[in-house]
Amino acid sequence: MKKLGQQTIQFDNSPQIISSASIVGKKEFEGPLGEYFDQVLKDAYHQQKSWELAQVKMTEDVLAKALEKVSLAQNEIDYLLAGDLLNQIVASNFAARNFPAAFLGLYGACSTMIEALAMAGLMVDGGAANNILAFTSSHYQATERQFRTPNEYGDKYPSYKQRTVTGGGTMIVSNQTGGVKLTEATFGKIVDLGIANPQDMGGAMAPAAADTILQHLEDTGRSPNYYDLIITGDLGKVGKSLTIELLAEQGCQVQDNYDDCGVLIYNSSQKVGAGGSGCGCSAVVTASYLLPQIMHNNYDKILVLGTGALLNPTISLQGETIPSIAHAVALESTGHLTSGIGREDIRQSLATSIEDLSGVE
Amino acid sequence: MKKLGQQTIQFDNSPQIISSASIVGKKEFEGPLGEYFDQVLKDAYHQQKSWELAQVKMTEDVLAKALEKVSLAQNEIDYLLAGDLLNQIVASNFAARNFPAAFLGLYGACSTMIEALAMAGLMVDGGAANNILAFTSSHYQATERQFRTPNEYGDKYPSYKQRTVTGGGTMIVSNQTGGVKLTEATFGKIVDLGIANPQDMGGAMAPAAADTILQHLEDTGRSPNYYDLIITGDLGKVGKSLTIELLAEQGCQVQDNYDDCGVLIYNSSQKVGAGGSGCGCSAVVTASYLLPQIMHNNYDKILVLGTGALLNPTISLQGETIPSIAHAVALESTGHLTSGIGREDIRQSLATSIEDLSGVE
The missing domain is CATH 3.40.47.40 (Stage V sporulation protein AD)
Structure with missing residues (x-):
């Protein structure tokens, strides 16, 4: 390394x-x-x-x-x-x-x-x-x-x-082969822009997500379109919009190849506000949706960010704000199809087609 | 590595x-x-x-x-x-x-x-x-x-x-030189022998400490006396005795070169029960007492273990036990005296003498 x-x-x-x-x-x-x-x-x-x-x-x-x-x-x-x-x-x-x-x-x-x-x-x-x-x-x-x-x-x-x-x-x-390659990891800084509402996690985390995306691109010398997809963990629709805005302010355009696991996991009729959050959100979406897509070359290279709001109820009640963090890994196809990734039947069907997903709108 | x-x-x-x-x-x-x-x-x-x-x-x-x-x-x-x-x-x-x-x-x-x-x-x-x-x-x-x-x-x-x-x-x-060398790290398994009393942390953690010490010695092919000192983080006097006992049961004798940061940090007149605990215990003892001793060749090689009781009050009230863990790092003198380790005045005095410590008895 x-x-x-x-x-x-x-x-x-x-x-x-x-x-x-x-x-x-x-x-x-x-x-x-x-x-x-x-x-x-x-x-x-x-x-x-x-x-x-x-x-x-x-x-x-x-x-x-x-x-x-x-x-x-x-x-x-x-x-x-x-x-x-x-x-x-x-x-x-x-x-x-x-x-x-x-x-x-x-x-x-x-x-x-x-x-x-x-x-x-x-x-x-x-x-x-x-x-x-x-x-x-x-x-x-x-x-x-x-x-x-x-x-x-x-x-x-x-x-x-x-x-x-x-x-x-x-x-x-x-260190075995036949799966999806990890090429880089970018660890994030703690970012706190002063949001103190424990119900507005997306707003609290978006600045950390934007910071790590920009840092990753700077460190690697890449432009956002190097990736087929840049996807954050659980910003939901509010945090997603804010991230796009914050990146645009820095001259980084990501609309076309950017999404959020918290937006993808529910649909609008499920009454879930701005979408999904929690450790499990980016975990299950990455494990079972994103990785199979890479396996089947629907995507070649993606950047996945985990986004965390470090909310502590005690200190929150003391009036403090919510520091946030985002870590990223770059994933890349190896061109192989044999592995334990995702569901067997999904991998089979992905070999020929890809679903159109709606998500939280 | x-x-x-x-x-x-x-x-x-x-x-x-x-x-x-x-x-x-x-x-x-x-x-x-x-x-x-x-x-x-x-x-x-x-x-x-x-x-x-x-x-x-x-x-x-x-x-x-x-x-x-x-x-x-x-x-x-x-x-x-x-x-x-x-x-x-x-x-x-x-x-x-x-x-x-x-x-x-x-x-x-x-x-x-x-x-x-x-x-x-x-x-x-x-x-x-x-x-x-x-x-x-x-x-x-x-x-x-x-x-x-x-x-x-x-x-x-x-x-x-x-x-x-x-x-x-x-x-x-x-990656600079002039300090104390990290030679190996041994990460511990979660060990749970069924202790459920949230006041008996030393008893809960001792089996994890013993497990990691034995594993480290097995992995490295060393005997306990390879180290001038093997020291655990915060078992206190109850956990310390139990660790010695558990190791002896496996044919590993450590009495002479084994101690515990939680035992060293207080003395018996301070009314602290079995000694010190908490993340800070092994941190301050290692940072300010152990490292300067190594710098001045009072010890050449030591094995330091951090010992953690993964107590969760919610699950504890549900009647569950307390899983524990211990991680170890092996530290070694480089023979150098110039560094930012410990206090300047302590490093000076250590160059000629070493204190006799009592601790919790």
Whole structure:
């Protein structure tokens, strides 16, 4: 690997994502990407006695699925890199209790999936590991009661508020071939432009997303159209518009090849305000929708950003603002079609056609 | 770097800790290591309006101090690697808001300092960065009210309970020379032997500590006496005894060259139960006591373990147990005396003598 510019690391040895899997809630399954996900919950408890434990079980399920797809045993995984939205990242910790591999805990709020992918790329590229499981998850009910309103009070969706995705996603980063290549990682700075409303996550995160996109392009000397797609994690429609605006102010035009996972995951009739948010949002969209598209050369090169609002309820009640962060990884097709990425049936159908998606408008 | 055994990474390019700094509360200053720390708080608020913001300010202070010691400017730092005990690691995030470097958030509870050091070593060793600031912090009052009892209820110390250290520590990992060498990192597995009492952190963490020590020795093919000192982060006297016992059961004898930062940081007259805990504990002891000892060849090789209890109050109230983790880094003298490590006056006095320390008995 080498240091590229200020915040970017370029990989030399082509670490690859060789498998990916996802699990989602009913609402996400009913959205435009529903058919892409590997597994759907019957209800929010997922056969557990609490929402927190449901999130743990979702994580266990998705790890097993990603391994099964490429016939890897647990003991062939060197490291687990993960974090989630529950305090002390317990969904990840608890899922890792029964897994015979070292665990590195990360916290980047909803940027965690991409932070984990980037770190995994770095470790595999450097020769520190052969196979790494990177994963994250979020759960609507467990998140709401921790961050915002007791669930029994119900929930309202002003146009700028987003809904936390119930979803778990995982990817195996490996020195094996046959998957999707990680070419660069750009880690983001903490950006805080003073937004203090814990319901306006998209607005809080957009400046961080714009900052990391611009930094990545500067560090790599690329123009935005180098990528077939630049996609952010969970800005929703408010944050997406703001990001386009902030980039345009800096002379960077991205309308045609820019989208957001939080916009894609629901449709307008689902009453979810500005779209999806939560660690699981970019994780399941990347694992089950974006990666298969790359596998089938619908995209050749994409830049995926995880976007995190580092909201802390205690300090928020003290009147403080919400610092945000965005990390990016550049993904590239290797021209191969055989791998554990996405769903087998989806990969088959993608070989001939690609769906038209609507998303939140 | 190369993969060594199951969970260890050996560094090729000698990443070094070239500067370290610490800040502590009054209680820690009054302990046996008091004179080693760079800065002491006048009171728990540290001129801020809340304990959480005091912890942010402590972090800012200690980052500035570590840079000042080696005359590095903020823009010479490539990455910040950090986490802390506050939910959403806000002490670290908020301190990083005004820092012009990318931020990678980590969560390993009280193992965070060593997780950060290990990751920093990996990034510098791989050529991804020149200089990295690794840091963490904890604050007694802010931690207690988040994890356990409202502070107004007061606090009792049964013999097995530990006191959260008010302290912030930072280290600069660099490809420059003249400091203390990072030779290997061993990342730990999540270990959960079923302890569910949130006051018995030492007991919960000891099995993880023993597991990582044994794994490190197996991966490197070393015996425990390869190290002048093996030291855990914050097991306190209960966890320390248990670790010795667990290791002995596996035929690994460590009595003579094993200690614990949580035991060293307070003395028995301070009424702190079993000793110190919290992210800040291993951070300030390593930054300001251990590293200067290595610089002056009082120790040549030490193995430092960060030990984390991944306690989540919500899931704990649901009757769940406390998974734990321990990460290790091996540190080695380079024979150099010039650096920003520890306090200048301490380094001077260490050149001729070494203190006899009592600690919690």
